[in-house]
Amino acid sequence: DLIKLIHDKQQELREYLNRRERRALKIHDPVRIKNLEKIIGHLDRLLVFLVPSGEGTYDEQKIASLQSILDQITAPENISFSSAWELADMLEVQLVRFGDDVYILTLLKALEASIDADEKSGMSSQNVKKADINGLLEGYFNGKFKEHHKLQEARQLLEYLLQAQISGYRRDRAKALLRGNYLRIIAASISVSIALLAIFFSLAEKGKNNPDYINYLILTVIFAGALGSILSRAIKLGKQPLDEKSKTSEETPLGIRALISWWKVFFAQPAIGAASALILFFVFYSGLVKIDELALGPSHYSVLGFLAGFSEAYFIGILDRVAGSTGGSLQ
Structure with a gap:
């Protein structure tokens, strides 16, 4: 059961972080701890999206991809600095793949605001045009994307930008x-x-x-x-x-x-x-x-x-x- 597995991973990570907090003399890696906590947060969001809503099921490829990531979250004390960062980023991609229409809309609006801020500061850091975002936003009405292909395009765009960001993080590390x-x-x-x-x-x-x-x-x-x-x-x-x-x-x-x-x-x-x-x-x-x-x-x-x-x-x-x-x- 995927939902039970997510619950188990959350519990395992939280117990590990609690044990570390009690070790006052042990040196902590704040970035690693931050990413482990980020993983817990992403798992919690995924639980919301995975709860059956009577509107169909997810395809096997998406489930297999998520299952693969969950299988890597074992023995938190052995998860390295880079692996914790990588797993947190990979779960963020999973959120885009599994997120509902409202969640995708929220990400698109956040992206639009980021583009506006970049334009005001004279920067152009995003590899996407504002017109493309507006075209996707226009396809949203009354809590849903009117056409399924608009939702798929939005997911693909957001995942592309996330993967580019993750690649930049890897390069910086x-x-x-x-x-x-x-x-x-x-x-x-x-x-x-x-x-x-x-x-x-x-x-x-x-x-x-x-x-x-x-x-x-x-x-x-x-x-x-x-x-x-x-x-x-x-x-x-x-x-x-x-x-x-x-x-x-x-x-x-x-x-x-x-x-x-x-x-x-x-x-x-x-x-x-x-x-x-x-x-x-x-x-x-x-x-x-x-x-x-x-x-x-x-x-x-x-x-x-x-x-x-x-x-x-x-x-x-x-x-x-x-x-x-x-x-x-x-x-």
């Missing part, structure tokens, strides 16, 4: 996960670079009398450059918006393919920063460029190495000065 993975790797790389930089800097600070002074100094500069390069990458990634509608941002949102390609570039990033820092070390150590007759030490070279890795413009600017002093130019 994938972007967020990619960025999260990327930032974790960056954080680990920064931590390692800082630790190694601190070690070699402390060894270089012991002075030039140390027979390994130059080796420690070079390693200090290398890790300073790697750190600068990684940090620069992290800052650029942090500025990237997830939403293409973020018109106030100067950065263009990265797509999934672009984010994936960043992984390959990232693994070369520390090496590029280290190489840039090492080249500038030779420039300043040899005296080709001087800073107000300042006697440079490990701390100065660390800062210069960091800047070389962090800023491409700074690195090229110094090289251009060297090229100019020898009668050449990088231009």
Whole structure:
């Protein structure tokens, strides 16, 4: 019995959420909890639409589709963040398929209001024209769509828009996960670079009398450059918006393919920063460029190495000065 199954799923989800509330020390995922509660709400609405009304039955394909989703709602404690979100969205599609005429009318009016709001704000986020909505609304009279095909067209339109929205949510979740993975790797790389930089800097600070002074100094500069390069990458990634509608941002949102390609570039990033820092070390150590007759030490070279890795413009600017002093130019 489908109605009994829905009741059972609601009860199972509610009991699970109640148990979680009693675990005060357990960390909660608010988005996952929100979607599980959303599932319960959608199931409750479906119960209303599935109660026999004497006006015919639903076709087997719709019932099979709903049954498939209900079969996936088992062991709530094992439903992941993404699955909870996905199941909630899929049940929203089921509401459109099973909803009565009044429910479909309500969704159409909400869509019409959304289009009006977008037009007033100068946006065009909906993939549907207002005239199409009006044509469907005109087919509704006295609690029913006068022609069955109008109701079917309305269902198809609403489901299409929902599926497009769900696809956008999936894309955003994938972007967020990619960025999260990327930032974790960056954080680990920064931590390692800082630790190694601190070690070699402390060894270089012991002075030039140390027979390994130059080796420690070079390693200090290398890790300073790697750190600068990684940090620069992290800052650029942090500025990237997830939403293409973020018109106030100067950065263009990265797509999934672009984010994936960043992984390959990232693994070369520390090496590029280290190489840039090492080249500038030779420039300043040899005296080709001087800073107000300042006697440079490990701390100065660390800062210069960091800047070389962090800023491409700074690195090229110094090289251009060297090229100019020898009668050449990088231009």
